[in-house]
Amino acid sequence: MQDCIFCKIIAGEIPSSKVYEDDEILIFRDIDPIARVHLLCVPKEHYKTVAELNAARAETLGRALQKIGSFAPSFGLDGGYRLVMNQGEAAGQTVPHLHIHILGGEPLSWGK
Numbered sequence: 001m002q003d004c005i006f007c008k009i010i011a012g013e014i015p016s017s018k019v020y021e022d023d024e025i026l027i028f029r030d031i032d033p034i035a036r037v038h039l040l041c042v043p044k045e046h047y048k049t050v051a052e053l054n055a056a057r058a059e060t061l062g063r064a065l066q067k068i069g070s071f072a073p074s075f076g077l078d079g080g081y082r083l084v085m086n087q088g089e090a091a092g093q094t095v096p097h098l099h100i101h102i103l104g105g106e107p108l109s110w111g112k
């Protein structure tokens with residue numbers, strides 16, 4: 001999508017600190033980290049929320065979660081980590097391209 005920051009990062013038009021990439025997903029460091037380790041995992045296909053999932057997108061998302069699980073120790077997340085997906089503006093979603101926040105590298109507190 002033309003005006004989407006994450007589509008531009010995926011296309012290489014905006015630089016990012018990439019930690020993993022394959023045909024379907026990209027994982028890169030959040031520009032404004034709220035934890036010692038704060039990564040974003042995005043599908044390369046543009047859509048906004050899980051309300052737009054279809055079978056193919058759900059399979060990609062499942063594979064993304066598997067990748068996160070298998071790569072977490074090498075990201076410095078071996079002590080545990082949190083996955084967050086903000087869905088819509090009221091939940092704090094600021095970039096309308098589905099993404100999974102991967103937070104960790106330190107003890108995390110819980111809040112809304």
Ligand code: DGP
Nearest residue numbers: 005016029030031032086092093094095
């Ligand atoms: P959310 O608020 O859930 O939509 O999260 C969007 C995140 O995207 C937010 O934590 C900051 C991050 N972000 C926004 N613009 C950029 C960017 O240009 N580069 C990187 N690496 N992260 C960005």
